[in-house]
Amino acid sequence: MQGQLPSRGERKGAIRQKRHYALGRPAPADGKMNVKQLLSARIETALERCGAPGPALVKAASRPEFGDYQADGVMAAAKAVGVNPRTLAAQVIDQLDAEDLAERVAAAGPGFLNIHLRTEMLAAHLDPTAALLEKSAAPQRVVVDYSCPNLAKEMHVGHLRSTIIGDAAARILEALGHRVIRQNHVGDWGTQFGMLLAQLDAAGGELWDLNDLEEFYRAASVRFREEPAFAEASRAKVVALQSGDAAARANWQRFIDISLSHCQKLYERLDVGLTEADVMAESAYNDKLAETVALLEGKGLLTESDGARCVFLPEFTGKDGGSAPVIVQKSDGGYLYATTDLATIRHRADVLRADRVLYFTDSRQTLHFQQVFAVAAAAGFKPAAMSLEHMPFGAMLGKDGRPFKTRQGGVIKLNALLDEAEARALALVRDKNPSLSSAEQIAAARALGVGAVKYADLAKNRASDYIFNWDQMLAFEGNTAPYLLYAYARIQSLFRRGRLDPTALSGQAEPTHPAERILAVALVRLQEVLEQVAADGCPHLLCMYLHDLAAKFTKFYEECPILTAAEVETEKRLKLAQQTARTLSTGLGLLGIGVVQRM
RNA sequence: GCGCCCGUAGCUCAGUUGGAUAGAGCGUUGGCCUCCGAAGCCAAAGGUCAUAGGUUCGAAUCCUAUCGGGCGCGCCA
Numbered sequence: 001m002q003g004q005l006p007s008r009g010e011r012k013g014a015i016r017q018k019r020h021y022a023l024g025r026p027a028p029a030d031g032k033m034n035v036k037q038l039l040s041a042r043i044e045t046a047l048e049r050c051g052a053p054g055p056a057l058v059k060a061a062s063r064p065e066f067g068d069y070q071a072d073g074v075m076a077a078a079k080a081v082g083v084n085p086r087t088l089a090a091q092v093i094d095q096l097d098a099e100d101l102a103e104r105v106a107a108a109g110p111g112f113l114n115i116h117l118r119t120e121m122l123a124a125h126l127d128p129t130a131a132l133l134e135k136s137a138a139p140q141r142v143v144v145d146y147s148c149p150n151l152a153k154e155m156h157v158g159h160l161r162s163t164i165i166g167d168a169a170a171r172i173l174e175a176l177g178h179r180v181i182r183q184n185h186v187g188d189w190g191t192q193f194g195m196l197l198a199q200l201d202a203a204g205g206e207l208w209d210l211n212d213l214e215e216f217y218r219a220a221s222v223r224f225r226e227e228p229a230f231a232e233a234s235r236a237k238v239v240a241l242q243s244g245d246a247a248a249r250a251n252w253q254r255f256i257d258i259s260l261s262h263c264q265k266l267y268e269r270l271d272v273g274l275t276e277a278d279v280m281a282e283s284a285y286n287d288k289l290a291e292t293v294a295l296l297e298g299k300g301l302l303t304e305s306d307g308a309r310c311v312f313l314p315e316f317t318g319k320d321g322g323s324a325p326v327i328v329q330k331s332d333g334g335y336l337y338a339t340t341d342l343a344t345i346r347h348r349a350d351v352l353r354a355d356r357v358l359y360f361t362d363s364r365q366t367l368h369f370q371q372v373f374a375v376a377a378a379a380g381f382k383p384a385a386m387s388l389e390h391m392p393f394g395a396m397l398g399k400d401g402r403p404f405k406t407r408q409g410g411v412i413k414l415n416a417l418l419d420e421a422e423a424r425a426l427a428l429v430r431d432k433n434p435s436l437s438s439a440e441q442i443a444a445a446r447a448l449g450v451g452a453v454k455y456a457d458l459a460k461n462r463a464s465d466y467i468f469n470w471d472q473m474l475a476f477e478g479n480t481a482p483y484l485l486y487a488y489a490r491i492q493s494l495f496r497r498g499r500l501d502p503t504a505l506s507g508q509a510e511p512t513h514p515a516e517r518i519l520a521v522a523l524v525r526l527q528e529v530l531e532q533v534a535a536d537g538c539p540h541l542l543c544m545y546l547h548d549l550a551a552k553f554t555k556f557y558e559e560c561p562i563l564t565a566a567e568v569e570t571e572k573r574l575k576l577a578q579q580t581a582r583t584l585s586t587g588l589g590l591l592g593i594g595v596v597q598r599m
Numbered sequence: 600g601c602g603c604c605c606g607u608a609g610c611u612c613a614g615u616u617g618g619a620u621a622g623a624g625c626g627u628u629g630g631c632c633u634c635c636g637a638a639g640c641c642a643a644a645g646g647u648c649a650u651a652g653g654u655u656c657g658a659a660u661c662c663u664a665u666c667g668g669g670c671g672c673g674c675c676a
Contacts, residue, residue, distance in 0.1 A: 008676080057616085062619070076617085109618080112619070150676085187676070306674075307674080318602095319601065320600085325674090365671095367671060394605090395669075460613090463604085464605085478625060479613095540612095547623080547624090548623095554640070564634085598636095
């Protein structure tokens, strides 16, 4: 980003956080629980009865021979009260009331519990008319702050993560019944716009066919760096803008309009659920900044240091070992980024009444958010019940593992990436499936291309650094969106070939063949995976789950004939296929990836 | 200087409130289309989980140190 001022989505700031998943998510109060929660609750009750309370630590079994689920908590519970873990495991099984869920629970190894689910319970989940998801019994108002591009330039690959991951999180929270308020905190204020306005003057003022905003911005930023007079003119433009100068405001507004419409087209192309109604720009908080500082002063939190107004909090130390400030007002009276974020928190608390606020931004901003959150808490801007959560993601690196340096504009624009993805996908579709109509090929290529790009991003743990690799991002084989779409398309093909209506299927189906059973167990996990993603903001867990599900379906498909089986088998297997298709399309939809009937 | 994060197969990555034999994909090698879509499946090879200690029934995961990489730290956004 040399020479380019960052946006919220990319600004500098801080420290990468240790990978951390939210813990201890509470079970819904009304008895609507996923299988994992049900098992946990029952085992924890049994642990209490045995006088060794503790978390059950239930998870999907790590190996098939360990059953369907396993509970690892008995050993720690035994240790805590000083009893033999094997003995406690036997007692827990004795005290366990879970016959409706598990047909067998066995102690294994040093004190694991291996849980084999009841086939009847699996059968109930295979009814294609049953709801796939249950809404939360305790819905929350959740602000999801994501995308947040700098409106001074065109969106590039560096904006992908926040946009895609945040959007998936928003969709999943909504699917679980929460009230989601999307907030696109775009960068539309400050020095960068002074630069653009100055550059506009230099270009004669009549440059409104900005088909390449990036180029315009780059030229301005070079001059800003190299020409003191231009830098001065830029600053003067900022002052003019902030003091409400009509001409400056009008030109600024034109930049904003052009840039926002560019973003909006990209969101539509990416199938990202952001609209202009979700835009809450930095500038929207301008008239709350002075008030915010005044409130801090009223709380006795402000200290003047070298002419700047700061909040010093003991938990943050700076270069000289002393307390590090959060500066909220510069010595020249100007406000800073932290000030805007504090005003934003007030808005989210007082106006939006959020229970949770999730920030999807670069991990380098971790310290910034830690400080802002701490100040917000100290000042009482943040109600005690409101949770502010930074969901950081890793930096984008070049293929040499070094930071992705843009040697004078070497960034890859999102539009160019998507063009390439769709072109490659179209070539592949034509090659693989020439019998499709041209319109179908184009539609499939669009879904595959965009889906592959999004999946490549979503499937990585967001905490990891991100090595941008063109070929990998546009791969169509292996653990990619096309693999999942292919599994889905094959299922659709089954119904077409058999001239069957999947919506006509109803009722339970008992899995008997091992491959059927393995698939059925995977199918019941959707809810628990989504709840985990909602808690942690980690959509890659959903990607892993869907890939695992698709792989299990494919294995089932290879091993179990469907259309050519006996009638009873056919119906059961069609139900398995239909539930898989529903789960895949639901899961992919929650990732913002659409399915295709043929590809 | 202070602080944070990361280091897992040739490559890209999963896997952490400590759990059983560390898993995928790509690539490599070898199989499987007269059989519901081969963008698929099966199999093989590939690992001192950076290094050295420590904690304990058990460590990729926790602690300490070292090495390597990234990032951040008072008026940029």
